[in-house]
Amino acid sequence: MSLAPWRSPLSRSLHLNRSLPHSRYLQLATITKEGRPANRTVVFRGFFPDSNQLQIVTDTRSEKISQIKHQPWGEACWYFVKTREQFRLAGKLTLVSEDCADRILQQARLRAWQQLSDSAKKQFAWPDPGKTRTEEEQAFASAQVTADKPLPNFCLLLLNPEMVDRLELRGNPQNRWSYSLDSDSQTWLTRSVNP
């Protein structure tokens, strides 16, 4: 697979903003069953090897799971504070949960689990997210987790962009590019567009 033309500017942004931990946070929009948008912050966990797919992790108990099963298209908006750049990345989302039979994807799920901090791992043992909070603090503290086996509700989520919009707010006028993947030839078209 060839590196998409938006990968190099995105790598540059990640590098220039690397001193800010939140530069790896992006907002992922999906669609609810009622046809309304949902939008939340997620953490970028690197690219799936030899691909242009962004890795994110999530909990199978979260609302986005049923949303993605119903409509797998998502759009991420990633704003870099220091360099004042925005990337919008639209494409199909793939859920890699415990029952995924693909060995390569399952290996990636295990690797993503292993790379989580202990406190992030433990969140997957917390009571059901979004439900009314009734439990004592110890329900959140007592989890035992191991590195070699992800908890069953741990899910890897892949975003495979087909349309990318890149905006540099610095400069007068600003600069903006549109990247689109041609589905037949699997080649990317890059256009300079008006900001």
Add this chain to the structure above:
Amino acid sequence: MSLAPWRSPLSRSLHLNRSLPHSRYLQLATITKEGRPANRTVVFRGFFPDSNQLQIVTDTRSEKISQIKHQPWGEACWYFVKTREQFRLAGKLTLVSEDCADRILQQARLRAWQQLSDSAKKQFAWPDPGKTRTEEEQAFASAQVTADKPLPNFCLLLLNPEMVDRLELRGNPQNRWSYSLDSDSQTWLTRSVNP
């Protein structure tokens, strides 16, 4: 109108993050005609007077206009870097463009225009956003704008939240609240929920 219960924590977050200009940036998700999510960064321009509606400004030539006309529901995701808090605000969007007959809304549109910086005003005179860039730099520089009359394509956008999700990442466990507006009684219900 009464202040929604999420207004006070949001004001607090804005205050605590006020040293960071980008703390007024949030990501607004809408739906395309094809039923896919769209997501971009917008700037919070304060609340519409005596309401819980967030003010945003936009250009009638931007793609979100037709999206909102087709499906007026949106969800904004607002992450505060310094205090590590997230607000998700879902509700109906209202476009206030040049042809809006409501006098109060039209006054708010004028006020929003007047409060823009000169360079932000001039962006509304730039060539069509998103179109292939063919014009010279001077096409972006030559605009004349006046404070007393918004350009015809200047649009005020209001987000009237009916569901708000608030997450504090600080703390172990984290804290999370769900706020929902009862449409009959127009009162807000607040629940503490699992993070």
